[in-house]
Amino acid sequence: MRIGARQIAEHRDGLVMDGPMIEFAHAVGLLNHSVLADIEHPLVKQGYEAFRPLALEAPAFIWINSTDNTRTTQIEAGRAYARLNLAATRAGLAMHPWSQALQEYPEMAAFHARAEELMSAPSEARVQMFVRVGYGRQTGPAPRRGLSDHIRA
Ligand SMILES: Cc1cc2nc3c(=O)[nH]c(=O)nc-3n(C[C@H](O)[C@H](O)[C@H](O)COP(=O)(O)O)c2cc1C
Numbered sequence: 001m002r003i004g005a006r007q008i009a010e011h012r013d014g015l016v017m018d019g020p021m022i023e024f025a026h027a028v029g030l031l032n033h034s035v036l037a038d039i040e041h042p043l044v045k046q047g048y049e050a051f052r053p054l055a056l057e058a059p060a061f062i063w064i065n066s067t068d069n070t071r072t073t074q075i076e077a078g079r080a081y082a083r084l085n086l087a088a089t090r091a092g093l094a095m096h097p098w099s100q101a102l103q104e105y106p107e108m109a110a111f112h113a114r115a116e117e118l119m120s121a122p123s124e125a126r127v128q129m130f131v132r133v134g135y136g137r138q139t140g141p142a143p144r145r146g147l148s149d150h151i152r153a
Contacts, residue, residue: 012143077128094136
C-alpha cells in the first residue's frame, strides 16, 4: 500500500491510496502501515467493506487458469493477461485485478483454496489472474517504475 501522493511518487508501485481524505488521515497519524496491518481497525474494516458491493455488483469476472505453476507458465500467463487487457480496452471495457483473493500466505490459505475451487483450478493448476470487468470511468495511467528497476543486464 502506498499512502498519499508522496509515497506514490517515491515508489511508483503497489496499491495506491490517495485523495484529500487520505492525505489528511495520513498527516494527522490516523492512517499508516501499522493501522493497515490491523484487520480489526475500523478504518481497515471500512476499507474492506467498501469492496463488498464491488464484488456483489460486478457485471462480470474473468480469470486465467494454467495447468501448472512453473516460472515459464507464470510469464506466459502475464503475457496473456496483457493481451486480454488490451482487447478489453479496445472493446471499451475496464478491468480491475483482484489478486487479494489469490494471496499465498498462511492466513489466506483456506480462502485461496476455495477461490481456486470455485474457478476450477484443481491441485497443480493455478488461477494466475482474477479480475472484475465492466464499464468504468476513464482514469489516468497508474504510476510505473522504469525498466531498469526490473531488468538487470
Ligand atoms: C498483477 C496485478 C495485481 C493487482 N492486484 C490488485 C488487488 O489485489 N486489488 C486491487 O484493488 N487492485 C489490484 N491491482 C490493480 C492496481 O491497483 C491498479 O489499479 C491497476 O494496475 C491500474 O491499471 P493499469 O495497471 O492498467 O495501469 C492489481 C494490478 C496488477 C497488474
